[in-house]
């Protein structure tokens with residue numbers, strides 16, 4: 001069970017779409033969406049992803065617009081277009097409530113919980129090194145009995161997480177990468193130096209700056225996040 005991706009691009013890579021993943025349980029008609037950046041709502045609508053969904057959880061990694069930019073529209077659509085009350089999952093609840101109030105989402109139209117309060121999935125947050133101005137989180141998720149690491153945006157991978165991957169603790173491991181050395185993201189070369197060839201196969205790269213970064217990651221032996229129905233959603 002790999003997560004599906006709505007987009008796997010970085011902030012300025014609108015061609016790949018903003019990085020966003022999801023897990024759809026068709027049987028339960030439930031969808032877990034991870035992040036909802038500027039380009040995500042449009043793609044959700046084009047893919048008719050919410051068509052049979054009765055139960056929507058939205059896990060947010062941080063408040064940069066490539067991760068949260070169309071969350072407000074998605075919540076409005078759930079309220080007026082679908083008549084469902086989605087759950088927003090984020091560690092800093094009052095900050096999120098403030099943000100959503102500022103953009104006009106009514107508090108009764110969504111449920112807001114922190115990861116520990118989530119009963120449907122087991123979710124543990126990891127505070128990441130990404131921005132001086134806002135918090136950013138990665139998550140360890142348990143889905144269908146599988147343990148998944150999802151980095152969100154981060155400059156580093158914490159040592160216990162690296163060790164856990166090497167010990168085979170994770171079934172799936174999703175990591176954002178960058179083409180260049182920046183204070184906000186993990187450079188693909190640095191990531192490559194942390195892991196041997198066998199370990200790299202277990203890491204799915206995401207949040208690509210461009211095609212070159214993707215090709216580079218592939219040539220280093222990393223797994224690459226795949227955007228479903230890419231052709232269908234291109235203009």
Ligand SMILES: [Zn+2]
Pocket residue numbers: 010011019064066067153207
């Ligand atoms: Zn980002």
Ligand SMILES: [Zn+2]
Pocket residue numbers: 062064130153
């Ligand atoms: Zn970011």
